[in-house]
Amino acid sequence: MIRSLAAARPSGDGAGMIDQLRDLEDLKSAAAALQARIAVAFDAEQRSDQSRAGVPADQLGAGIAAQIALARRESPPRGSRLLGLAKALVTEMPRTLAALETGQLNEWRATLLVKETACLSAADRRAVDEELASDAGTFSSAGDRAVVAAARAAAYRRDPRSVTERASHAAAERHVSLRPAPDTMCYLTALLPVAEGVAVHAALTRQADTLRSAGDPRSRGQLMADALVERITGTPGGISGIEIQLIMTDRTLLQGDSEPARLPGYGIVPSGWARNLIKGPGTDDTEFHTFLRRLYTAPGTGDLVAMESRARLFPPGLRRFIQARDNSCRTPFCDAPIRHLDHILPWRTGGTTxxxxxxxxxxACNHTKEAPGWSAHPRPGPRHSLELTTPTGHSYHSTAPPLPGAPYPETAAFRHRREPRHLAKSLMRGRPRGAAAAA
Ligand SMILES: [Zn+2]
Structure with missing residues (x-):
């Protein structure tokens, strides 16, 4: 089926092409519905395998969503959400599932209906599904907002108390996240209960207004941002006692080369910006302590060289080394930050450190790897590689991301660049005042 789709081309006149687009949309919805049925059947099959293998009842289900994520080329958290969506559709919302199967709802709108009814009991959810009757054409010309509004209204009618319960559930989702913004800026975002969010904003506003009335020339927005950094890190300038790692080639550091650098926790930054960060901020009295640590990469492949240890725990130098090499979680499609250094072959079975x-x-991935039927092995590769095998015997390959200056993608154009490449990693510790930055 996939092959005949890949061979298909736009056909017919304008009206024919519109029909083609519509048919493909129906096909995507039907495929999503079948994926939901498969996920639920797979979950049941794996659980019975696990219980036959003697897995305790409270650990049943471990690693199932992670296998679905790998098969669908999604991150582990998204795998869990997809399995939750599938279970809701198959077991509690048959009419929504039918609408998905027939193309009356797409996967996203079916997801919205599941999300908006998540706080209801199974019985109430079934009643809302029945009331909305989405397979009877209720949402034939409805957009996302109309779908949400209808589901929300039906849910509130069934169970007004769920509104408050939902609010307490939402508070459990509070978190802080960091994502890149253009021009080497970033968004530090906090999802907070409204009272706490308003309190934080008011505190920053108050500080900014105090400084403004004392004649500080910075804008209100700048003062609030500076106050946020200062209060959270405990230091003016904000980088004291906190280590920032920056990975770049020696040519970028010393010869003004344009090869970008990598700031772990953020991503790729321009070479000039990286050099300026090492030179220090210059505008205030914060001084950086700069340490250079040389990382050597193999010519042509960009793989890092080895270090050995007899200890069970990864010693600090090796930890830094692996964190610099891997950058984020090594499970395929998972971009989450590294929280654990894992022995690929377990230490208890003779795996070395x-x-x-x-x-x-x-x-989450460290936990999944301990579930029955999962295994991993280091594999040869141009850069550090490992193979992850799931309980069904499927294998997934993970290669460490390219370091600055490393060939990527692996193309002929890069393969003939054989000159040795040295990477310089600088560690900077900010200090409120004191000696000049040393490199
Ligand atoms: Zn992960």
């Missing part, structure tokens, strides 16, 4: 047998994993 070295860079080849070490990998950075997020907390």
């Amino acid at each position: 070295n860079q080849i047998n070490g990998a950075g994993l997020c907390e």
